[in-house]
Amino acid sequence: MKLLNDVNYDANGLIPAIAQDETTGEILMMAWMNRESLEETVRTNRAVYYSRSRKKLWRKGEESGNVQKVLSIHLDCDADVLLLRVHQIGDAACHTGHRTCFYREVVEGGNAYKEKNDIIFDPARVYKK
Protein backbone atom coordinates (compact mmCIF):
# COMPACT_ATOMS: atom_id res chain seq x y z
CA MET A 1 0.00 0.00 0.00
CA LYS A 2 1.55 3.24 -1.22
CA LEU A 3 0.36 5.27 1.77
CA LEU A 4 2.11 3.00 4.26
CA ASN A 5 5.43 3.58 2.53
CA ASP A 6 5.01 7.31 1.91
CA VAL A 7 4.31 8.11 5.56
CA ASN A 8 7.17 9.61 7.53
CA TYR A 9 6.95 7.73 10.79
CA ASP A 10 8.86 9.24 13.71
CA ALA A 11 11.80 7.62 15.50
CA ASN A 12 9.34 5.36 17.33
CA GLY A 13 7.58 4.31 14.14
CA LEU A 14 4.55 6.48 14.89
CA ILE A 15 2.57 9.24 13.19
CA PRO A 16 0.00 11.58 14.82
CA ALA A 17 -3.58 11.15 13.63
CA ILE A 18 -6.19 13.84 14.19
CA ALA A 19 -9.83 12.73 14.26
CA GLN A 20 -12.32 15.33 13.07
CA ASP A 21 -16.09 14.94 13.16
CA GLU A 22 -17.29 14.77 9.56
CA THR A 23 -20.51 16.65 10.22
CA THR A 24 -19.65 19.32 12.77
CA GLY A 25 -15.95 19.80 12.00
CA GLU A 26 -15.09 19.43 15.70
CA ILE A 27 -11.67 18.04 16.54
CA LEU A 28 -12.50 14.99 18.59
CA MET A 29 -9.01 13.79 19.54
CA MET A 30 -5.45 13.24 18.46
CA ALA A 31 -3.77 9.89 18.89
CA TRP A 32 -0.92 7.95 17.31
CA MET A 33 -0.75 5.28 14.64
CA ASN A 34 1.94 2.84 13.65
CA ARG A 35 2.15 1.16 10.27
CA GLU A 36 0.04 -1.77 11.37
CA SER A 37 -2.76 0.36 12.84
CA LEU A 38 -2.82 2.59 9.76
CA GLU A 39 -3.05 -0.42 7.49
CA GLU A 40 -5.95 -1.83 9.51
CA THR A 41 -7.67 1.59 9.51
CA VAL A 42 -7.49 1.83 5.73
CA ARG A 43 -8.66 -1.78 5.32
CA THR A 44 -11.57 -1.67 7.77
CA ASN A 45 -12.60 2.02 7.68
CA ARG A 46 -12.55 2.02 11.48
CA ALA A 47 -10.03 4.09 13.42
CA VAL A 48 -7.30 1.93 14.89
CA TYR A 49 -4.59 3.72 16.86
CA TYR A 50 -1.44 2.60 18.65
CA SER A 51 -1.55 3.06 22.39
CA ARG A 52 1.81 4.32 23.59
CA SER A 53 0.96 3.55 27.23
CA ARG A 54 -0.34 0.02 26.59
CA LYS A 55 2.14 -0.56 23.77
CA LYS A 56 -0.40 -2.25 21.52
CA LEU A 57 -3.03 -1.60 18.86
CA TRP A 58 -5.97 0.34 20.15
CA ARG A 59 -9.14 -0.38 18.24
CA LYS A 60 -10.99 2.79 19.19
CA GLY A 61 -14.27 1.85 20.88
CA GLU A 62 -13.33 -1.76 21.55
CA GLU A 63 -14.33 -1.35 25.21
CA SER A 64 -16.74 1.63 25.15
CA GLY A 65 -18.43 0.76 21.88
CA ASN A 66 -17.66 4.29 20.68
CA VAL A 67 -16.00 3.29 17.44
CA GLN A 68 -15.03 5.82 14.78
CA LYS A 69 -16.13 5.11 11.23
CA VAL A 70 -13.50 6.60 8.95
CA LEU A 71 -14.96 8.48 5.99
CA SER A 72 -11.72 9.86 4.60
CA ILE A 73 -8.00 10.02 5.37
CA HIS A 74 -5.77 12.99 4.54
CA LEU A 75 -1.98 13.28 4.61
CA ASP A 76 -0.20 16.56 5.26
CA CYS A 77 2.49 18.24 3.18
CA ASP A 78 5.39 16.67 5.07
CA ALA A 79 3.65 13.28 5.21
CA ASP A 80 4.09 13.23 8.97
CA VAL A 81 0.55 13.94 10.18
CA LEU A 82 -2.73 12.22 9.29
CA LEU A 83 -6.21 13.68 9.42
CA LEU A 84 -9.22 11.36 9.68
CA ARG A 85 -12.71 12.57 8.95
CA VAL A 86 -14.89 10.31 11.09
CA HIS A 87 -18.37 9.50 12.20
CA GLN A 88 -18.20 9.07 15.98
CA ILE A 89 -20.52 6.34 17.22
CA GLY A 90 -21.95 7.15 20.66
CA ASP A 91 -21.32 10.87 20.15
CA ALA A 92 -18.32 10.90 22.50
CA ALA A 93 -14.66 10.37 21.66
CA CYS A 94 -12.99 11.04 25.01
CA HIS A 95 -12.45 8.47 27.74
CA THR A 96 -13.59 11.12 30.25
CA GLY A 97 -17.08 11.00 28.74
CA HIS A 98 -16.68 14.36 27.05
CA ARG A 99 -17.63 14.65 23.41
CA THR A 100 -14.14 15.77 22.48
CA CYS A 101 -10.81 15.47 24.26
CA PHE A 102 -10.35 19.24 23.90
CA TYR A 103 -12.97 20.14 26.51
CA ARG A 104 -10.67 22.57 28.35
CA GLU A 105 -10.26 26.06 27.02
CA VAL A 106 -7.27 27.98 28.27
CA VAL A 107 -8.37 31.31 29.77
CA GLU A 108 -7.02 34.08 31.96
CA GLY A 109 -3.73 34.33 30.10
CA GLY A 110 -2.92 30.66 30.58
CA ASN A 111 -3.75 30.60 34.29
CA ALA A 112 -7.11 28.83 34.28
CA TYR A 113 -9.38 26.55 32.26
CA LYS A 114 -13.00 26.86 31.30
CA GLU A 115 -14.49 23.37 30.99
CA LYS A 116 -17.00 22.55 28.28
CA ASN A 117 -20.29 21.12 29.42
CA ASP A 118 -20.29 18.32 26.85
CA ILE A 119 -20.35 15.16 28.96
CA ILE A 120 -22.07 12.38 27.02
CA PHE A 121 -21.48 9.36 29.24
CA ASP A 122 -20.35 8.31 32.69
CA PRO A 123 -16.88 6.71 32.36
CA ALA A 124 -17.46 4.58 35.47
CA ARG A 125 -20.36 2.85 33.74
CA VAL A 126 -18.77 2.51 30.32
CA TYR A 127 -15.36 1.25 31.42
CA LYS A 128 -16.04 -1.58 33.80
CA LYS A 129 -12.75 -2.63 35.30
Next chain:
Amino acid sequence: MKLLNDVNYDANGLIPAIAQDETTGEILMMAWMNRESLEETVRTNRAVYYSRSRKKLWRKGEESGNVQKVLSIHLDCDADVLLLRVHQIGDAACHTGHRTCFYREVVEGGNAYKEKNDIIFDPARVYKK
Protein backbone atom coordinates in the same frame (compact mmCIF):
# COMPACT_ATOMS: atom_id res chain seq x y z
CA MET B 1 1.69 30.54 33.94
CA LYS B 2 -0.32 27.51 34.99
CA LEU B 3 -0.72 26.17 31.45
CA LEU B 4 3.03 25.99 30.87
CA ASN B 5 3.44 23.76 33.91
CA ASP B 6 0.38 21.58 33.31
CA VAL B 7 1.41 20.62 29.79
CA ASN B 8 2.91 17.18 29.33
CA TYR B 9 5.80 17.88 26.99
CA ASP B 10 7.33 14.86 25.26
CA ALA B 11 10.88 13.60 25.76
CA ASN B 12 12.11 16.42 23.51
CA GLY B 13 10.20 19.09 25.41
CA LEU B 14 7.58 19.44 22.69
CA ILE B 15 3.80 19.22 22.37
CA PRO B 16 1.76 18.92 19.13
CA ALA B 17 -0.44 21.92 18.31
CA ILE B 18 -3.30 21.66 15.83
CA ALA B 19 -4.39 24.87 14.10
CA GLN B 20 -8.05 25.01 13.14
CA ASP B 21 -9.69 27.80 11.17
CA GLU B 22 -12.10 29.55 13.52
CA THR B 23 -14.68 30.26 10.83
CA THR B 24 -14.69 27.21 8.57
CA GLY B 25 -13.50 24.56 11.04
CA GLU B 26 -10.86 23.38 8.57
CA ILE B 27 -7.70 21.85 10.01
CA LEU B 28 -4.98 24.06 8.62
CA MET B 29 -1.87 22.33 9.99
CA MET B 30 -0.24 20.56 12.88
CA ALA B 31 3.10 21.69 14.21
CA TRP B 32 5.04 21.51 17.47
CA MET B 33 5.51 23.88 20.37
CA ASN B 34 8.01 24.01 23.16
CA ARG B 35 7.48 25.85 26.43
CA GLU B 36 8.93 29.08 25.09
CA SER B 37 6.83 29.11 21.93
CA LEU B 38 3.67 28.32 23.87
CA GLU B 39 4.37 31.12 26.31
CA GLU B 40 4.88 33.59 23.46
CA THR B 41 1.72 32.35 21.73
CA VAL B 42 -0.36 32.95 24.85
CA ARG B 43 1.24 36.35 25.43
CA THR B 44 0.97 37.67 21.87
CA ASN B 45 -2.09 35.78 20.52
CA ARG B 46 -0.06 34.86 17.47
CA ALA B 47 0.88 31.25 16.72
CA VAL B 48 4.53 30.58 17.48
CA TYR B 49 5.76 27.05 16.88
CA TYR B 50 9.08 25.30 17.36
CA SER B 51 10.70 24.16 14.14
CA ARG B 52 12.22 20.73 14.64
CA SER B 53 14.22 20.99 11.41
CA ARG B 54 15.58 24.48 12.08
CA LYS B 55 15.77 23.89 15.85
CA LYS B 56 14.42 27.32 16.71
CA LEU B 57 11.22 29.26 17.34
CA TRP B 58 9.05 29.56 14.26
CA ARG B 59 6.89 32.65 14.31
CA LYS B 60 4.30 31.46 11.80
CA GLY B 61 4.14 33.93 8.92
CA GLU B 62 7.44 35.68 9.70
CA GLU B 63 8.56 35.18 6.11
CA SER B 64 5.29 34.74 4.17
CA GLY B 65 3.25 37.25 6.15
CA ASN B 66 0.65 34.54 6.71
CA VAL B 67 0.46 34.89 10.47
CA GLN B 68 -2.15 33.11 12.56
CA LYS B 69 -4.12 35.17 15.04
CA VAL B 70 -4.96 32.89 17.94
CA LEU B 71 -8.54 33.25 19.13
CA SER B 72 -8.55 30.42 21.65
CA ILE B 73 -6.33 27.62 22.96
CA HIS B 74 -7.61 24.24 24.12
CA LEU B 75 -5.83 21.47 26.01
CA ASP B 76 -6.76 17.81 25.63
CA CYS B 77 -7.62 15.31 28.37
CA ASP B 78 -4.05 14.02 28.74
CA ALA B 79 -2.59 17.53 28.49
CA ASP B 80 -0.34 16.39 25.68
CA VAL B 81 -2.01 17.99 22.64
CA LEU B 82 -3.01 21.62 22.02
CA LEU B 83 -5.73 22.90 19.75
CA LEU B 84 -5.58 26.49 18.50
CA ARG B 85 -8.58 28.18 16.96
CA VAL B 86 -7.06 30.72 14.59
CA HIS B 87 -7.71 33.37 12.02
CA GLN B 88 -5.34 32.68 9.13
CA ILE B 89 -4.03 35.85 7.53
CA GLY B 90 -3.51 35.44 3.77
CA ASP B 91 -5.96 32.51 3.65
CA ALA B 92 -3.18 29.94 3.32
CA ALA B 93 -1.38 28.03 6.07
CA CYS B 94 0.81 25.66 4.07
CA HIS B 95 4.26 26.45 2.74
CA THR B 96 3.21 24.76 -0.53
CA GLY B 97 0.70 27.56 -1.12
CA HIS B 98 -2.25 25.32 -0.33
CA ARG B 99 -4.85 26.62 2.07
CA THR B 100 -4.31 23.70 4.42
CA CYS B 101 -1.44 21.25 4.79
CA PHE B 102 -3.92 18.38 4.43
CA TYR B 103 -4.50 18.89 0.71
CA ARG B 104 -3.98 15.22 -0.15
CA GLU B 105 -6.83 12.81 0.35
CA VAL B 106 -5.92 9.17 0.46
CA VAL B 107 -7.93 7.22 -2.12
CA GLU B 108 -7.94 3.83 -3.86
CA GLY B 109 -7.40 1.90 -0.66
CA GLY B 110 -4.27 3.82 0.24
CA ASN B 111 -2.67 3.54 -3.20
CA ALA B 112 -3.23 7.05 -4.55
CA TYR B 113 -3.93 10.66 -3.56
CA LYS B 114 -6.51 13.10 -4.77
CA GLU B 115 -5.10 16.62 -4.47
CA LYS B 116 -7.28 19.52 -3.42
CA ASN B 117 -7.41 22.46 -5.76
CA ASP B 118 -6.88 25.04 -3.01
CA ILE B 119 -3.66 26.79 -4.01
CA ILE B 120 -3.71 30.37 -2.69
CA PHE B 121 -0.19 31.56 -3.47
CA ASP B 122 2.93 30.70 -5.44
CA PRO B 123 5.62 29.58 -2.96
CA ALA B 124 8.42 30.74 -5.29
CA ARG B 125 7.17 34.30 -5.02
CA VAL B 126 6.39 34.26 -1.30
CA TYR B 127 9.58 32.60 -0.07
CA LYS B 128 12.41 34.46 -1.72
CA LYS B 129 15.58 32.58 -0.94
